[in-house]
Amino acid sequence: MSPRLPSPERQEAILDAALALFSERGFGETPVPAIAEKAGVGAGTIYRYWESKQDVANAVYRHWKGKLHARLTEALVPLDSAREIFRVMWHVNWNFAEEHPMAVKFLETHHHESYLDDESRAMSEEGLGKIEAVVRRAQERGEMAPGNPRILLAMANGAFVGIRKAGFVGLSDREVAELEERVWAMLAAP
Amino acid sequence: MSPRLPSPERQEAILDAALALFSERGFGETPVPAIAEKAGVGAGTIYRYWESKQDVANAVYRHWKGKLHARLTEALVPLDSAREIFRVMWHVNWNFAEEHPMAVKFLETHHHESYLDDESRAMSEEGLGKIEAVVRRAQERGEMAPGNPRILLAMANGAFVGIRKAGFVGLSDREVAELEERVWAMLAAP
Amino acid sequence: MSPRLPSPERQEAILDAALALFSERGFGETPVPAIAEKAGVGAGTIYRYWESKQDVANAVYRHWKGKLHARLTEALVPLDSAREIFRVMWHVNWNFAEEHPMAVKFLETHHHESYLDDESRAMSEEGLGKIEAVVRRAQERGEMAPGNPRILLAMANGAFVGIRKAGFVGLSDREVAELEERVWAMLAAP
Amino acid sequence: MSPRLPSPERQEAILDAALALFSERGFGETPVPAIAEKAGVGAGTIYRYWESKQDVANAVYRHWKGKLHARLTEALVPLDSAREIFRVMWHVNWNFAEEHPMAVKFLETHHHESYLDDESRAMSEEGLGKIEAVVRRAQERGEMAPGNPRILLAMANGAFVGIRKAGFVGLSDREVAELEERVWAMLAAP
DNA sequence: TATGAATGAGCGTTCATTCAT
DNA sequence: AATGAATGAACGCTCATTCAT
Numbered sequence: 001m002s003p004r005l006p007s008p009e010r011q012e013a014i015l016d017a018a019l020a021l022f023s024e025r026g027f028g029e030t031p032v033p034a035i036a037e038k039a040g041v042g043a044g045t046i047y048r049y050w051e052s053k054q055d056v057a058n059a060v061y062r063h064w065k066g067k068l069h070a071r072l073t074e075a076l077v078p079l080d081s082a083r084e085i086f087r088v089m090w091h092v093n094w095n096f097a098e099e100h101p102m103a104v105k106f107l108e109t110h111h112h113e114s115y116l117d118d119e120s121r122a123m124s125e126e127g128l129g130k131i132e133a134v135v136r137r138a139q140e141r142g143e144m145a146p147g148n149p150r151i152l153l154a155m156a157n158g159a160f161v162g163i164r165k166a167g168f169v170g171l172s173d174r175e176v177a178e179l180e181e182r183v184w185a186m187l188a189a190p
Numbered sequence: 191m192s193p194r195l196p197s198p199e200r201q202e203a204i205l206d207a208a209l210a211l212f213s214e215r216g217f218g219e220t221p222v223p224a225i226a227e228k229a230g231v232g233a234g235t236i237y238r239y240w241e242s243k244q245d246v247a248n249a250v251y252r253h254w255k256g257k258l259h260a261r262l263t264e265a266l267v268p269l270d271s272a273r274e275i276f277r278v279m280w281h282v283n284w285n286f287a288e289e290h291p292m293a294v295k296f297l298e299t300h301h302h303e304s305y306l307d308d309e310s311r312a313m314s315e316e317g318l319g320k321i322e323a324v325v326r327r328a329q330e331r332g333e334m335a336p337g338n339p340r341i342l343l344a345m346a347n348g349a350f351v352g353i354r355k356a357g358f359v360g361l362s363d364r365e366v367a368e369l370e371e372r373v374w375a376m377l378a379a380p
Numbered sequence: 381m382s383p384r385l386p387s388p389e390r391q392e393a394i395l396d397a398a399l400a401l402f403s404e405r406g407f408g409e410t411p412v413p414a415i416a417e418k419a420g421v422g423a424g425t426i427y428r429y430w431e432s433k434q435d436v437a438n439a440v441y442r443h444w445k446g447k448l449h450a451r452l453t454e455a456l457v458p459l460d461s462a463r464e465i466f467r468v469m470w471h472v473n474w475n476f477a478e479e480h481p482m483a484v485k486f487l488e489t490h491h492h493e494s495y496l497d498d499e500s501r502a503m504s505e506e507g508l509g510k511i512e513a514v515v516r517r518a519q520e521r522g523e524m525a526p527g528n529p530r531i532l533l534a535m536a537n538g539a540f541v542g543i544r545k546a547g548f549v550g551l552s553d554r555e556v557a558e559l560e561e562r563v564w565a566m567l568a569a570p
Numbered sequence: 571m572s573p574r575l576p577s578p579e580r581q582e583a584i585l586d587a588a589l590a591l592f593s594e595r596g597f598g599e600t601p602v603p604a605i606a607e608k609a610g611v612g613a614g615t616i617y618r619y620w621e622s623k624q625d626v627a628n629a630v631y632r633h634w635k636g637k638l639h640a641r642l643t644e645a646l647v648p649l650d651s652a653r654e655i656f657r658v659m660w661h662v663n664w665n666f667a668e669e670h671p672m673a674v675k676f677l678e679t680h681h682h683e684s685y686l687d688d689e690s691r692a693m694s695e696e697g698l699g700k701i702e703a704v705v706r707r708a709q710e711r712g713e714m715a716p717g718n719p720r721i722l723l724a725m726a727n728g729a730f731v732g733i734r735k736a737g738f739v740g741l742s743d744r745e746v747a748e749l750e751e752r753v754w755a756m757l758a759a760p
Numbered sequence: 761t762a763t764g765a766a767t768g769a770g771c772g773t774t775c776a777t778t779c780a781t
Numbered sequence: 782a783a784t785g786a787a788t789g790a791a792c793g794c795t796c797a798t799t800c801a802t
Contacts, residue, residue, distance in 0.1 A: 026303065027216075028217065028219045029304065031770080032772055032773080033789095036789095041788085043772090043788085044773080044774075044775080044788055044789065045788070047772090047774075048787075052773085053772065111355075112355065114215065147365075147372075148358070150356060151356070151358055152372075154352040154353050154356035155349040155352050155372065155373065158352015158353065159345040159346075159348045159349045159352070159376065160348070161351075161352065162347050162352075163341055163344050163345055163348065165301070165348070166343075166344035168341055168344065175337075178337060179337075179345070182337075182342075182345065183376060185378075187372075190371075190375065197761095200762095221796055221797080222797055223764085223796070226763095226764085233764060233765095234762065234764065234799075235761090237799080243797065404684070406596070406597070406598055406683065408596055408597065408598020408599045409597075409598045411792065412793060412794080413768095413791095413793090416768095423768070423793090423794080424766070424767055424769095424794080425766055425767070427793090427795080428765065433794090489679070492735065494595065494599070527752075531738055531749065534735070534738065535729040535732050535749070535752065536729075536732075537732050538728040538730070538735070539726075539729045539732070540728070542724040542728015542732075543724050543725055545682065545724070546723075548724065559721065559725070562715060562717075562725065562757075565756050565758075565760065566729065566752050567752075568755075570751075570755065580783095601774080602776055602777080603785085606785090611784085613776090613784080613785060614778075614784055615783055615785095617776090617777070622777085623776065
């Protein structure tokens with residue numbers, strides 16, 4: 001076989017394999033032994049790190065949700081106008097999706113699945129809560145369209161996801177910037 | 191038990207049951223016997239109409255994709271300005287989603303699943319092709335923003351889906367109209 | 381394969397196979413597929429009748445415990461002196477064990493196992509309770525040795541089980557009667 | 571963790587842990603890693619002393635069978651009347667069972683299990699052989715009831731085991747002596 | 761034609777045993 | 782010599798599909 005990987009790399013190999021298979025085939029369509037094989041470990045090894053297949057899916061979810069959150073949080077430290085904030089978020093999201101297309105696909109398509117546990121959902125909610133506050137302030141300053149901030153967020157995120165799901169990846173900076181402008185037109189105060 | 195249903199109603203009962211279960215739990219998480227029970231038929235009966243569970247899923251997909259297409263096609267017969275066309279499409283989609291929330295959820299979340307066959311995908315493509323042509327004309331007339339029409343469609347549809355997935359259903363006519371206006375702002379020529 | 385057995389015979393075939401394997405190898409050492417194979421059914425079939433391997437073991441236990449109880453109850457209808465009662469019980473037990481050696485082995489060796497549920501244990505207790513009352517009355521009449529009736533029963537049953545476990549089966553009527561007399565000597569008032 | 575035990579104590583710790591788990595849960599229900607954990611050693615260590623789980627069970631069996639035999643042999647050095655011999659044996663057995671309840675439970679319930687090897691069975695047989703000779707002599711002298719000595723032994727041992735299995739432990743000396751007398755009544759020449 | 765009990769391949773998971781450390 | 786993480790065969794169980802009725 002391959003030389004034994006040290007434990008943290010083993011864990012990561014399993015999460016990577018799980019991400020690839022879950023995002024491509026779906027949770028219910030992915031056998032645990034397939035994850036093990038792709039990760040280059042024995043099937044039993046997975047159960048040394050997580051208690052169940054569900055737990056693996058939650059670990060994948062939290063791993064990538066956490067990475068994305070960290071990126072966004074870093075980028076937003078010096079917050080400026082809503083326009084600037086949105087531009088930054090859009091590009092962070094876009095670049096993250098380009099770097100980790102499977103992760104983003106997984107995060108989006110498994111968002112509401114029944115095998116995600118409360119902690120995973122709380123993580124998602126936490127991020128949304130922070131951004132909601134930003135939107136609310138922008139609305140108060142007349143920078144963004146009025147209405148339920150959550151709906152605005154859902155629309156913007158939906159537009160982003162829609163583009164990616166339709167297969168438009170690897171666009172030029174120019175094109176990405178134009179799309180960002182289009183989406184901002186949806187969010188901006190009329 | 192119940193009086194035997196004639197064949198077409200039997201089929202429909204099966205598709206309804208499958209829709210309910212697939213959209214709520216997912217394809218891989220739905221046993222065929224569960225569909226049969228919900229439909230009030232024997233498990234074997236399903237295999238008289240379709241060859242496999244996959245085929246059932248494809249039948250559900252095509253059934254509802256067809257219904258939605260028909261509605262949109264009807265509504266669009268007398269075509270007018272792009273603004274009007276979008277308004278009509280938005281409301282047809284919204285109303286359809288309110289009437290058949292499970293169907294819309296299923297169409298969206300199962301759009302790219304591996305168990306959908308080429309015919310189902312072609313159906314989706316066919317509808318998109320028609321609308322693409324409309325967008326292209328609108329762009330030529332300067333009514334809509336320039337750029338790849340498919341991306342515009344993906345963004346608009348993504349925004350719609352995003353709103354629904356986030357749980358914003360049962361909104362007032364007023365609210366729905368406002369959302370439509372926001373989305374149009376994303377599509378309109380600047 | 382073999383022609384399909386009707387359902388009640390299938391169930392019985394499974395219970396028979398389970399009895400044979402559990403009594404010979406033990407519960408933990410018997411794979412479910414082995415039961416299925418011996419019974420001439422598919423492994424999945426077992427789960428149409430019982431929810432788990434544990435349930436099968438309990439069904440086996442109750443099946444045979446019930447049969448033995450029925451036999452004893454029948455035989456004891458016209459109860460007489462304690463001496464007579466014991467003689468009858470001894471022979472019923474002995475004959476039952478000769479007819480169903482695996483069943484008796486199973487009942488004895490699995491008596492206190494952790495996979496038996498409360499209902500099975502209650503069944504065992506119920507039988508003991510009835511006999512205890514008989515012993516108590518015999519003690520009051522001075523026919524049996526004094527002391528905790530449960531201990532007397534445990535000793536008598538233990539002696540019976542000891543003989544069988546040591547492999548002394550197929551004895552002549554004469555021998556069986558002599559053993560009965562020996563055991564009665566242990567129980568009788570001195 | 572703890573200071574490394576020298577090899578013989580290590581072995582004993584493993585046998586103790588195995589005894590506790592086998593007697594409580596059964597052989598098939600006891601994982602080797604559970605034995606290792608209870609013994610405070612690594613799972614692999616067990617395989618330095620024994621080749622398999624089966625071998626561990628046999629070692630446990632022989633360890634305790636040997637201890638019991640030794641005790642009985644010591645006590646019986648100056649042999650006397652059969653009555654006296656039985657009294658001594660009964661009390662040695664009883665005291666041994668009170669001191670090592672798990673060991674006695676294990677010896678009894680695992681007596682005929684399929685994972686015991688020939689050597690273990692021979693050990694059991696050897697002890698029985700010696701006692702059989704004693705019984706035979708007692709029968710010749712008219713002290714004990716006639717008949718197959720092995721059956722008499724099986725009955726006496728069975729009665730003993732029956733009492734213990736039924737949960738009657740921790741009895742007073744008086745009670746134990748009375749039970750001994752009852753059992754002797756079964757064995758004595760009429 | 762419709763049924764649903766039966767099937768057995770394949771699932772998620774466990775655990776006796778191995779072996780790199 | 783001892784460890785305990787890793788292994789993968791084998792477990793209990795599920796379920797897509799078949800087929801006797």
